[in-house]
Amino acid sequence: MESKIVAKRKTVGLIDWDEVVKxxxxxxxxxxxxxxQAVQFLHELGAVQHFQSEFLKSKxxxxxxxxxxxxxxxxxxxxxxxxxxxxxxxxxPTIWKQYPADxxxxxxxxxxxxxxxxxxxxxxxxxxxxxLPDKEPEYEWHDVSNQxxxxxxxMRYKFDYLPAGLFNRSQVRLYQFSDKSVIWKNGxxxxxxxxxxxxxxxxxxxxxVKVQGPRPENILxxxxxxxxxxxxxxxxxxxxxxxxxxxxCMKSSTTEPCMFPASKIHRATELKAPFLQxxxxxxxxxxxxxxAIMPPDSSTDFxxxxxxxxxxxQDLHQDLSYDACFVFCAADVPKYGEEMKKVSPKRLRDDxxxxxxxxxxxxxxxxxxxxxxxxxxxxxxFVVICISNDYIKDEHCSNIFYYAKQTLxxxxxxxxxxxxxxxxxxxxxxxxxxxxxxxxxxxxRYDNKIKELISAVRTRSDGANKPKVFPKxxxxxxxxxxxxxxxxxxxxxxxxLGWGDPxxxxxxxxxxxxxxxxxVEQVGKRGLFEDIAEGLRHAxxxxxxxxxxxxxxxxxxxxxxxxxxxxxxxxxxxVVGTGYQWELSEIGMLSLGSPKISFQYENPTAxxxxxxxxxxxxxxxxxxxAEILQREQQTAEAKANAFHELLELAQRKxxxxxxxxxxxxxxxxxxxxxxxxxxxKDEIHKVLEVPENKTSKAEETTKLQNQEGRTGExxxxxxxxxxxxxxxxxxxxxxxxxxxxxACEETKAKNDVTSEQLQEQSGKMEKDVPQVTRSRxxxxxxxxxxxxxxxxPKFCFRILCEHEQGWHIPGSPITISADxxxxxxxAFLAQISPYLARIIAVLKHSALGLECFSTEEGLKLxxxxxxxxxxxxxxxxxxxxxxxxxxxxxxxxxxxxxxxCHLSNGKIAWLCKEHQKAERMTVEESSSEQGDNIDSxxxxxxxxDEASESTERVQSKVCAIQ
Numbered sequence: 001m002e003s004k005i006v007a008k009r010k011t012v013g014l015i016d017w018d019e020v021v022k023x024x025x026x027x028x029x030x031x032x033x034x035x036x037q038a039v040q041f042l043h044e045l046g047a048v049q050h051f052q053s054e055f056l057k058s059k060x061x062x063x064x065x066x067x068x069x070x071x072x073x074x075x076x077x078x079x080x081x082x083x084x085x086x087x088x089x090x091x092x093p094t095i096w097k098q099y100p101a102d103x104x105x106x107x108x109x110x111x112x113x114x115x116x117x118x119x120x121x122x123x124x125x126x127x128x129x130x131x132l133p134d135k136e137p138e139y140e141w142h143d144v145s146n147q148x149x150x151x152x153x154x155m156r157y158k159f160d161y162l163p164a165g166l167f168n169r170s171q172v173r174l175y176q177f178s179d180k181s182v183i184w185k186n187g188x189x190x191x192x193x194x195x196x197x198x199x200x201x202x203x204x205x206x207x208x209v210k211v212q213g214p215r216p217e218n219i220l221x222x223x224x225x226x227x228x229x230x231x232x233x234x235x236x237x238x239x240x241x242x243x244x245x246x247x248x249c250m251k252s253s254t255t256e257p258c259m260f261p262a263s264k265i266h267r268a269t270e271l272k273a274p275f276l277q278x279x280x281x282x283x284x285x286x287x288x289x290x291x292a293i294m295p296p297d298s299s300t301d302f303x304x305x306x307x308x309x310x311x312x313x314q315d316l317h318q319d320l321s322y323d324a325c326f327v328f329c330a331a332d333v334p335k336y337g338e339e340m341k342k343v344s345p346k347r348l349r350d351d352x353x354x355x356x357x358x359x360x361x362x363x364x365x366x367x368x369x370x371x372x373x374x375x376x377x378x379x380x381x382f383v384v385i386c387i388s389n390d391y392i393k394d395e396h397c398s399n400i401f402y403y404a405k406q407t408l409x410x411x412x413x414x415x416x417x418x419x420x421x422x423x424x425x426x427x428x429x430x431x432x433x434x435x436x437x438x439x440x441x442x443x444x445r446y447d448n449k450i451k452e453l454i455s456a457v458r459t460r461s462d463g464a465n466k467p468k469v470f471p472k473x474x475x476x477x478x479x480x481x482x483x484x485x486x487x488x489x490x491x492x493x494x495x496x497l498g499w500g501d502p503x504x505x506x507x508x509x510x511x512x513x514x515x516x517x518x519x520v521e522q523v524g525k526r527g528l529f530e531d532i533a534e535g536l537r538h539a540x541x542x543x544x545x546x547x548x549x550x551x552x553x554x555x556x557x558x559x560x561x562x563x564x565x566x567x568x569x570x571x572x573x574x575v576v577g578t579g580y581q582w583e584l585s586e587i588g589m590l591s592l593g594s595p596k597i598s599f600q601y602e603n604p605t606a607x608x609x610x611x612x613x614x615x616x617x618x619x620x621x622x623x624x625x626a627e628i629l630q631r632e633q634q635t636a637e638a639k640a641n642a643f644h645e646l647l648e649l650a651q652r653k654x655x656x657x658x659x660x661x662x663x664x665x666x667x668x669x670x671x672x673x674x675x676x677x678x679x680x681k682d683e684i685h686k687v688l689e690v691p692e693n694k695t696s697k698a699e700e701t702t703k704l705q706n707q708e709g710r711t712g713e714x715x716x717x718x719x720x721x722x723x724x725x726x727x728x729x730x731x732x733x734x735x736x737x738x739x740x741x742x743a744c745e746e747t748k749a750k751n752d753v754t755s756e757q758l759q760e761q762s763g764k765m766e767k768d769v770p771q772v773t774r775s776r777x778x779x780x781x782x783x784x785x786x787x788x789x790x791x792x793p794k795f796c797f798r799i800l801c802e803h804e805q806g807w808h809i810p811g812s813p814i815t816i817s818a819d820x821x822x823x824x825x826x827a828f829l830a831q832i833s834p835y836l837a838r839i840i841a842v843l844k845h846s847a848l849g850l851e852c853f854s855t856e857e858g859l860k861l862x863x864x865x866x867x868x869x870x871x872x873x874x875x876x877x878x879x880x881x882x883x884x885x886x887x888x889x890x891x892x893x894x895x896x897x898x899x900x901c902h903l904s905n906g907k908i909a910w911l912c913k914e915h916q917k918a919e920r921m922t923v924e925e926s927s928s929e930q931g932d933n934i935d936s937x938x939x940x941x942x943x944x945d946e947a948s949e950s951t952e953r954v955q956s957k958v959c960a961i962q
Contacts, residue, residue, distance in 0.1 A: 001027040001038060002047050005062050013066025014103075020060050052902075053922040055109050070096070070107055071116055075130060085132035085185070087117060089124040112920055115168075118175035119919070127175070129168040132185040139182040139189055141198065143253065144212050149638060152212040153250060153293070155220055156243040156259055157227065159205045163235050166227075167201045173226050173905040174199070176919075194641040195219050214642035215312075217293070218649035224295050225656070229906040244293050248283035248568070258283070265290050274586050275565070284590065286565040295656075302657045302875075306838060309650040311533060313643070313845045321379045324352065324413075324457065325404075326361040328386035329397045332417045343417060343440045345386045348453070352384070355454050359384075374847035375643075377404050382411035384457070387437070388418030392426050405431055407849035413456055415440050470538035471515035472619055474569070476560060477502035477545035478553050481576045485520075493549060495578045500599025500606065502545040502576060509543075512611055514618055516543075532559060541617040542569045543610075544591070545599075547577030551585040564590050570617040574599055574610060643845075644806075650842045651807055655909075661879045671898050671910040673800035673807060674886050675839055676816070676829070678851040678858050683796070683813055797886050798850070799896025802909040809848060810912035811897030814889045829865065832882050834874040837865040900924045 004023045008015060024035045039060065042048045049061035061067055073095050074087065081091040092104040099107060108126060111117040117126040144150045171178070171188050177197070182189035190197040195213030197220075202208065207227070211219045224242070231238050241261050249257030258278040268276055268287055275286045288304065296302045328345035349361050360376040377383055383404045391397050404410045414437035423429050438453045440446070479485040480496040484503045506516045517535040536542075542563050550556045563569045573596040582588055595613045597606050655673065662672045796813035829836065840862055844853060852858030890896075898910040904920035916923050 001029060002042055005042075005048060005060075009063045013063035013069075014059055014061050017058050017060060051110075051113055051922065052924055053109075053113070053920070056106065056113060059106060067110070067114070070099075070110060071114065074111055074116060074128060080131075082128060082131055085128045085130075085183075086120075087126045087128050089126070112172075115165075115172040118172045118178075120180060127178075127180065127183070129171040129183070129185065129188075130165070132183060134185050136184055136187060137182055141196070141210075142212070149214050149642075150212060151214070151216055151250075152210065153216045153220060154208060154210040154245050154257075155224065156209075157207040157240055158243065158261075159207075159238065159240040161238065162201070162205045162207070163238060166230055166235055166238075167207060169230055169234075170199065170207075170223075170226055173230070174223065176904070190219070190223075192219055193645055194638060195645065197223065199223060213645070214638055215645040215649070218645040218652065221295055221649060221652060225652070225907065226905050228295075233906055244290065246278040246280070246283055246285060247289065247293070248285065249278060249281060251568075252281070254281075256280075260285075260290060262294060265294065275590075284565075286561055288561065289565050296653055302653065305653050306650070306841065309646065309653065310841045310845075313646055313650065315537065321358075322360040322376065323357040323381050324359050325373075325377045325380035325383045325410075326352070326359050326386075327373070327383060327397070327400055327404075328361075328417070329388065329391040329394050330364045331390035331394065332386060332388050341443060343443050343446060345415075345417060348384075348386065348415060348440070348450070351450050352454070352457065355457075357457065373400055374403060374408075374849070375640075377408055377410060378847065380410070382413060382457075384413045384415060386415045386417050386440075387423060387432075388416065389420055389422050390418055392423040392428055398428060401428060403849065407854070409854045413453070414438070415453060417441065470535060471517040472538070472540040473509060473514050473543060473614060474517045474535055474539035474541070474563070475502060475506050475543045475545065476556065476563065477518075477576070478547060478550040478556050480549045481545060481547050496547070496549050498547075498577050498600040499602050500545075500574070500576050502574070505543070505545070505574060505599070505607075505610065508607055509611065509614065514611075514614060533562065536563050536567055536569065539563070539567075539569055540619050541572060541614055543572050543574055543614065544587075545574045545576045546582050546587055546591070547575070548579035548581045549577060551582035551587045557586065560587055560590070571595075572610065572613045572617065573597070576600060647842075647845055648805065650845075652804070654839065654842055655802060657875075658879055661876050662883065665880055665883065668887075669900055670883065670887050671799050671802070671896055672883075673802055673839070673910075674797050674883070674896075675800065675843065675850070676795055676832070676836060677798050677813070678855060678861070679794060679796050679813060679815070680851050684794075797889055799886070799898065801896075801898060801912040801915060803911060803915045804903075804907075804909070807843070807846065807848070808912075809896075810914070811894060814886065814894070814896070816885075816889060829861065832878050833865045834878045835882055838875070840865060 001024055004026065005015070005020065020039060021035055024030070024038060029035055029038055039048065039050050043050045046064065047062075049064060049067060051057060074082070081088070081094050087095070087108075089108070092108060093101060096104055096107055108117070111126070112119065116130070117128050119126050144152045167186070171183070174188065174190060177190040177192045179189045179191055186202065187198065187200040190199065193213075195211060195216055197209065197211040197216075200208050200210075209220060209223050211217075213219070231240070241263050243259035243261050244265075246258040246260065258280040260276060265276065265287065269291070273287060275284050276290065277284055291304055292308050296305045326345075326349050328349075332342075332345055334342040334344050349359060353359050360380060362373070377400075385391075385401060385404070387401075391401075404412060412432070414432060416437050416439045419441065438449055438456060440449050440453075442449075478496075479490045480493045481498070481501075482490070482503050483497055483501045486492050486497065503518070503520070506518050509516050517539060519532060536559070544550075544560060544563075550560075564571060571591060571594040573591055573594050575596060575598045578600055597603075597609050597613065599606050658672050662670075795816045797816060798809050798813055799811060800807045801810050840852075843850065844862070850858070852861050895910070898912055899916060901909055901911045901916055901924070902922040903909055904918075911921075911923075915921075
């Protein structure tokens with residue numbers, strides 16, 4: 001087949017796909033999938049070039065030099081119609097005059113495939129970055145030091161040699177964010193979710209990226225992945241180092257901050273150096289702090305990044321939480337002149353806000369994506385829905401209602417608007433038939449009805465979203481230095497107790513009017529470290545009661561480092577205990593220059609000096625009020641953008657980590673994101689349903705078990721009921737046979753069974769299965785096994801679409817059956833918690849409607865996972881083991897409804913059908929069927945790496961042309 005195709009190179013460089021199929025049939029390859037596999041194999045060998053994108057797959061390039069000639073026509077500097085880098089579609093006949101006119105659109109798309117051009121959205125033209133003007137255009141880049149809630153960060157790349165084409169290809173891969181009015185040969189201005197980014201090449205071998213906005217880290221990391229991916233894909237052997245800025249320099253708004261090379265930070269980590277010093281202003285930064293702003297490249301780094309990102313998500317989540325999510329249909333807003341005849345939903349909203357409620361709303365829901373509304377609903381205590389006949393007719397509004405009621409199970413308050421109550425006769429109306437609503441259809445009764453609504457709101461509100469007041473003075477200490485703590489049971493240490501007691505110091509400061517945060521009174525609501533971190537983030541002054549015991553405590557070290565190095569909280573040192581070795585530790589080094597008061601021995605002036613030092617740093621009351629006012633002035637849109645960027649960053653980093661694990665598996669390709677969840681009630685019934693005249697394998701096994709005296713699925717409910725009165729130790733599986741039922745009764749029993757009953761039965765039956773977690777050597781045992789017992793389904797796998805703008809679940813759940821996985825109980829879940837705990841920590845901040853987020857049993861499951869999250873060293877092992885379990889459970893090879901896709905930025909992602917329609921998206925055909933066969937072909941061909949160099953040579957020639 002290859003010989004027949006190559007023989008045509010003498011006359012043509014491109015042939016139709018139908019002609020390739022003809023040659024394949026002549027060679028005995030007639031199956032469609034086999035033809036695709038053969039051509040893909042020849043593509044990877046470099047014999048042909050075939051692109052799987054929908055637009056390009058109709059033709060096959062049989063001569064690689066032909067592609068180079070096509071690209072050369074675009075970048076030719078002689079008599080080119082391309083001006084200032086803009087290729088007008090009307091000029092294609094001139095550019096490719098030696099090629100047929102009907103082929104020109106295909107050639108244009110080919111230039112996009114090789115990152116030579118990108119399309120402009122608002123005009124029929126493509127941009128050619130390598131032909132753009134050299135002159136940098138004028139643009140605005142604001143000083144962020146005076147902008148509340150806006151930060152700036154940067155990253156610089158230093159290449160030993162910057163290959164031609166690398167920078168311009170980066171511009172192409174980021175084209176969807178480009179501002180076409182500010183792009184030149186050596187730079188681009190990017191815009192995304194209220195953020196600005198400047199990508200710029202300078203001094204030949206350097207590339208700099210600057211980003212400003214509420215959460216600039218996500219865009220910085222996104223650009224880094226593009227550059228990193230290009231080098232790995234097409235520029236093998238290129239050596240470079242990237243530099244990150246001194247955070248203190250950035251906070252001081254200096255235009256030229258000190259930049260730390262990544263190689264230097266990694267070297268310091270290897271030598272276990274605790275911190276590095278800024279070369280320009282001698283700022284001291286901890287290694288942990290610097291690692292947090294670098295792209296993660298190991299499991300340890302990943303855990304540091306995940307912890308930091310989730311912590312920031314929790315902070316933003318609190319700012320974005322609302323008392324009520326207010327939803328209404330735009331059709332119910334009175335038209336001009338009708339304001340005195342109909343109640344306006346906007347009037348209702350304004351009155352709720354005036355009453356002190358924090359309300360989320362949108363002027364027009366039709367222009368808001370349902371995922372954004374879903375996030376607002378999840379962050380709200382309850383949902384106020386202005387229901388009407390028009391609301392029911394609006395499909396978008398109806399979908400929002402169903403999501404709130406059936407998926408999130410939110411508390412809903414109904415307000416009836418418009419005219420008539422026909423909505424009550426619809427499916428939606430039946431869902432709320434037992435709910436009380438406030439009828440606002442008569443505007444003359446508005447005053448009474450608004451009081452009724454506010455009363456209903458107050459009744460359902462528990463005040464969880466009321467702003468919490470945090471003390472501005474944080475006292476950090478070791479319990480061993482407190483006599484009060486020792487008297488209450490803390491272990492006494494020799495030399496640990498001095499004259500001053502940290503808890504007595506707190507009492508003194510509060511008597512003087514300075515509220516203080518201390519762990520003994522504040523922790524326990526969200527978890528020890530979460531509460532401490534929350535208290536520190538709101539503190540304006542840190543009173544650190546340092547001692548030898550304090551310096552030896554890892555918890556105290558972490559607390560001090562987070563406060564001083566990360567948050568830069570002003571510090572007052574209070575020396576307690578009796579030792580002085582702490583001065584030689586990291587605590588002593590980081591506290592140099594801070595005011596210090598000794599409480600080791602009796603000191604009559606110590607308390608007065610402490611009070612004076614704290615008052616100097618503690619904000620005045622008017623400053624606190626100004627801070628609150630400034631926080632309230634930040635718009636909801638800016639906060640929402642910041643949250644979206646931060647969530648996207650967390651997902652991007654998580655996928656980056658698990659992708660490395662997935663790539664290391666010698667298995668067929670499979671989606672990389674999945675989570676275990678509880679089955680919903682309707683999903684359980686679907687699993688149990690069997691078509692007429694068909695007998696499932698489960699039923700056959702159940703019949704066999706019944707013959708042996710066991711009880712199957714259909715008799716479970718009767719067995720459980722018959723055994724309720726007997727003690728647990730006397731219950732036998734073969735002595736509780738239920739009485740026979742009629743077909744009608746059996747059907748009714750099946751329909752009446754609830755999700756809770758099914759789960760209870762499943763849990764009791766699972767006790768019969770041996771619990772296996774680890775072997776005696778400590779190694780994890782395989783999850784996959786075969787057994788004959790049939791358990792009612794309770795858990796399932798859900799596969800996630802890896803869309804970069806947010807993950808979601810497009811397909812049906814994959815049931816975890818007992819004949820596939822050993823007992824799915826808490827022991828099993830604890831075994832796989834290193835993966836589940838980490839992905840759930842990210843997912844619970846998204847709009848995903850997982851059952852485990854909305855049920856009591858699910859919340860208990862999450863709590864159990866968080867308490868047994870395991871170490872980062874177990875993460876990879878558990879992930880690979882769990883992926884094997886998912887692939888085994890997916891017997892029909894559904895892949896969760898996803899396909900493996902090549903994105904325009906060079907990355908690979910498993911996407912749903914909706915996201916496969918994006919521009920410049922290449923979907924791999926028959927991902928599920930081709931995987932095994934192609935892998936086996938590759939395994940038989942030892943010379944693959946050498947042969948594939950032909951493909952790389954084509955890419956390198958295109959880069960040389962640029």
